Amino acid sequence: MSSEKVEEVPFSHYFNVKLFICLKIITKKNKFKNSDI
Secondary structure, three states, rough: OOHHHHHHHHHHHHHHHHHHHHHHHHHHHHHHHHHHH
């Protein structure tokens, strides 16, 4: 049971990190576009 939990946490953490990075990239692009205009 403990090994199952250990495997579950890193996956969700990895997913959250990926989402966060995607959001950061999107906001960076938007800022770039806004400053360009």
